[in-house]
Amino acid sequence: DGGITQSPKYLFRKEGQNVTLSCEQNLNHDAMYWYRQDPGQGLRLIYYSQIVNDFQKGDIAEGYSVSREKKESFPLTVTSAQKNPTAFYLCASRPQGGTDTQYFGPGTRLTVL
Amino acid sequence: KQEVTQIPAALSVPEGENLVLNCSFTDSAIYNLQWFRQDPGKGLTSLLLIQSSQREQTSGRLNASLDKSSGRSTLYIAASQPGDSATYLCAVRSSGSEKLVFGKGTKLTVNP
Numbered sequence: 001d002g003g004i005t006q007s008p009k010y011l012f013r014k015e016g017q018n019v020t021l022s023c024e025q026n027l028n029h030d031a032m033y034w035y036r037q038d039p040g041q042g043l044r045l046i047y048y049s050q051i052v053n054d055f056q057k058g059d060i061a062e063g064y065s066v067s068r069e070k071k072e073s074f075p076l077t078v079t080s081a082q083k084n085p086t087a088f089y090l091c092a093s094r095p096q097g098g099t100d101t102q103y104f105g106p107g108t109r110l111t112v113l
Numbered sequence: 114k115q116e117v118t119q120i121p122a123a124l125s126v127p128e129g130e131n132l133v134l135n136c137s138f139t140d141s142a143i144y145n146l147q148w149f150r151q152d153p154g155k156g157l158t159s160l161l162l163i164q165s166s167q168r169e170q171t172s173g174r175l176n177a178s179l180d181k182s183s184g185r186s187t188l189y190i191a192a193s194q195p196g197d198s199a200t201y202l203c204a205v206r207s208s209g210s211e212k213l214v215f216g217k218g219t220k221l222t223v224n225p
């Protein structure tokens with residue numbers, strides 16, 4: 001089965017804690033993305049990576065960090081510096097060239113207790 | 114800065130009706146435009162992608178059009194079904210940018 005997996009589906013964080021959201025794809029896609037979605041809002045780009053060992057900030061990168069050590073994996077860490085982290089987080093990937101369509105994972109819902 | 118607006122925010126129709134969802138964008142220098150579907154609590158599913166050089170794309174009962182000069186796209190759904198109930202998101206990739214800019218979506222309810 002090819003696709004994008006995100007884990008966990010639900011995540012609860014205490015204030016002051018860092019948490020890491022997992023995103024894995026077996027589609028052999030070069031580019032990967034992290035978005036945040038708040039109720040009634042469109043998706044906002046946090047970070048993206050076009051190749052291994054390289055990534056760029058999106059529109060709302062403050063309080064987040066990423067790594068891209070492998071083509072298949074693009075984990076997102078939500079740090080304690082992110083003041084309002086409760087949201088739905090979506091990971092996506094896209095092949096370089098081709099149709100340019102982005103393929104999305106099922107999402108992780110993060111709640112701060 | 115590219116901004117994407119979707120109107121209406123919510124739409125309720127009886128089953129079988131044809132309907133149109135609207136998307137407008139402020140900067141006409143786009144690379145492509147995509148329509149996505151999102152079911153509650155789920156990820157996004159790509160429906161149609163229109164390149165900047167294209168005027169429309171069709172997939173089954175769905176037809177998306179693009180008018181770059183006026184900064185508009187429409188998603189036409191024919192013979193709507195209750196299974197079409199979802200939130201539909203429009204996203205624009207501007208020329209020279211890697212990013213997609215999303216609208217807030219239109220929540221569609223198709224009543225049996």
